[in-house]
Amino acid sequence: MIDMDKLVDIENSTQSKQVFWDQDIYDLELERIFGRCWLFLAHESQLEKPGDFFTTKMGEDSVIVVRHTDGSLKAFINSCTHRGNSVCTADSGNTKSFVCNYHGWVYSTDGSLVDVPLKEKCYHDEIDMASLSLPSIRVDSYRGFVFGCFDETAPSLVDFLGDWGWYLDTWMVGAGSGVELVGPPMKSILKCNWKVPAENFVGDAYHVGWTHASALEMLGGELGGLAGNRANMPFDELGIQITTRHGHGFGVIDHAAVGIHEKRDGYLKFLQDTLPSVAEKLGQPRAKLYDGHWNCTTFPNCSFLYGTNIFKVWHPRGPHEIEVWSWVIVHKDMDDETKREVVKQAARSFGTAGTLESDDGDNMVNSTRNNQGRHTRANNMDSRMAVGYEGPHPDYPGIVGSSFIGETSYRGFYRFYQEIMSADSWEAIRAKDDQWDDCFPNKDYWAKRLAAKANVGE
Ligand code: FES
Ligand SMILES: [Fe+2]
Known part of the structure; x- marks a missing residue:
């Protein structure tokens, strides 16, 4: 204890x-600090155009932050919802989608699953794609500095920074x-x-x-x-x-x-x-x-x-x-x-x-x-x-x-x-x-x- x-x-x-x-103290830090605070992800100057992305960490979790086609910033966990492989292994770049290296599942820049190879034949067209998006993370930006937070109950970024x-x-x-x-x-x-x-x-x-x-x-x-x-x-x-x-x-x-x-x-x-x-x-x-x-x-x-x-x-x-x-x-x-x-x-x-x-x-x-x-x-x-x-x-x-x-x-x-x-x-x-x-x-x-x-x- x-x-x-x-x-x-x-x-x-x-x-x-x-x-x-x-x-054991470190494990609690990952849960209670890195799991609950706003953490710096990237600067907007790295994410100017739709499709611009940057991979980083929140605690020990690999995270992708990306400019979606509608101009908004999105962040999600970089782990395929199929068998957990990384969906992005590059440090940064510009992309239309993220394709998992293992079996080829394809995710949009908002994290939603948009294509699954052999979907009709192997899954008998019964796969619930909507439930298999990449887990999303709260993302917000302060003066161009982009932060992410795992905790939905945390204060807003502005309130977290406060004075x-x-x-x-x-x-x-x-x-x-x-x-x-x-x-x-x-x-x-x-x-x-x-x-x-x-x-x-x-x-x-x-x-x-x-x-x-x-x-x-x-x-x-x-x-x-x-x-x-x-x-x-x-x-x-x-x-x-x-x-x-x-x-x-x-x-x-x-x-x-x-x-x-x-x-x-x-x-x-x-x-x-x-x-x-x-x-x-x-x-x-x-x-x-x-x-x-x-x-x-x-x-x-x-x-x-x-x-x-x-x-x-x-x-x-x-x-x-x-x-x-x-x-x-x-x-x-x-x-x-x-x-x-x-x-x-x-x-x-x-x-x-x-x-x-x-x-x-x-x-x-x-x-x-x-x-x-x-x-x-x-x-x-x-x-x-x-x-x-x-x-x-x-x-x-x-x-x-x-x-x-x-x-x-x-x-x-x-x-x-x-x-x-x-x-x-x-x-x-x-x-x-x-x-x-x-x-x-x-x-x-x-x-x-x-x-x-x-x-x-x-
Ligand atoms: S682990 Fe990603 S497609 Fe299978
Ligand atoms: Fe120093």
Whole structure:
């Protein structure tokens, strides 16, 4: 019997090391997290024309997402209703139909079964084709980012993202025509639990100066001062960290969007040129975030670095292994040369063989593998950094932490992890919508801090 209250202690901000190792916990995650949350599938720029399709994963299930002939997006499980073979083995492409490789059943781009070889002779024309469609999956799109959900009772995608959507808009629609993802995705396998990179991206700016010290030293620039944690930086003035309902979260380092780009003239100019329009369209608080560098996770397993512009999905393959899929984010209105340079810089740093990607990989593998030790995983992990230095903010929704380095969004991620793993239904989760942030009790933190700052300024 899995006792989630024991595995994730909200009050003391600890998590059992078992959550990175145990098979039974992982099985429950597939059922209660990957079976119930909205999961990123593809970007609409990959699915422009009728028949355009992309095959991906939801948890360990193979899924096809496709633009149907009527223009709508469809998603279904990639498993033939005859004997279970894949009906599509290509990563992406354009098709009129999906034909199973085994006995040749044919499915339309809406998933319905439209042809069966030897139907009259072998099935005596008695096959009930209408009941043999591919199992369909809820599909919806936010600002061109397409998500799927197995659970009919889950909230809408917009409600699942909630306040996180307010932040996403900053870069998804803030400038000109918005963004697109450049693919096909780079793919690699990492022997780690899926939550290790998800929690790292949701809020771990603490490791940046240490794990990536050499890379930062080499790159210099806006992030160079973090290398080796040597610089005496005013951490409380350089950015913030945020967690929102349903475990989404991020940290932002102000004015550092282009920090890892060695060759950055085009990108920097694009950000500078578009900043006034973002302020006009979305207001000053989000304009302040627009030229910052963000590390983010959309719960559960979709992470990205805005600024570095790498966009990742951590597909689980058992409790100790993931497939990493990485795209590059570009603004549609960038000129081609700038787009090419952003892709190059993103791939060099956080692509499959990227310099900073390799730094992180070692930690992620070791943080998982250590828990093979029975006595090791009887202990807890700690995420108490800056507890209490966080709260509601007048300008930003969610719970806002005092600095870009902190563990506010770790705590938010695991608070929701514990909740969804414990809940029998979405109804039980909805019942807590008004209390989700009770575990961040210092409601006056920002009011006091901003008042103190105003007094100093007077
Ligand atoms: S398994 Fe697909 S046609 Fe038989
Ligand atoms: Fe890192």
